[in-house]
Ligand code: DHB
């Protein structure tokens with residue numbers, strides 16, 4: 001049991017998820033509806049959804065920005081972390097995804113706490129300037145644009161804002177310095193920005209869960 005064979009790590013992930021996350025009808029219904037609507041099964045793993053939820057609670061977040069809604073699986077986790085007057089603003093480029101997300105959020109009972117903005121995030125984000133700052137930003141959209149999204153996370157946040165970037169491991173391909181894969185290039189550019197841009201302090205951890213081998217970056221706006 002000392003090597004992380006696929007069998008072994010899947011067993012550990014199921015054990016963690018069964019023990020600490022549990023099975024939630026609204027979240028399971030959201031995944032089922034997303035699947036039935038033909039959306040890809042690329043929502044975060046249950047243990048990762050709960051990580052987002054806990055990070056939001058640990059940081060006392062009241063205003064959360066999500067870039068990339070998909071079917072709102074992570075959005076439900078985030079919305080549930082907020083006080084009654086809290087707000088999630090989530091941006092989704094595909095109107096079909098946004099419709100699935102809206103139904104899932106309403107079914108989960110958190111719909112009134114969530115604004116879905118349909119549009120390309122790079123165009124939507126500038127329109128959010130001038131509001132109260134966001135306390136947590138979750139970046140989970142087209143990886144090619146991660147540096148744009150990080151820039152807006154810093155601009156729309158404040159010192160103390162928590163920024164989480166999904167999918168930074170990409171099955172290990174992130175460590176390939178010679179890659180030409182646009183999504184990996186975007187991911188690497190985002191990680192380099194987290195290292196170089198004085199507005200951030202960050203780390204990244206690999207994840208091995210229901211979604212395979214990937215990773216999350218966690219940053220603080222300083
Ligand atoms: C992809 C995107 C995601 O956000 C994710 O969690 C997994 C995969 C993708 O585009 O392949």
Ligand code: MG
Nearest residue numbers: 042140166167
């Ligand atoms: Mg993702």
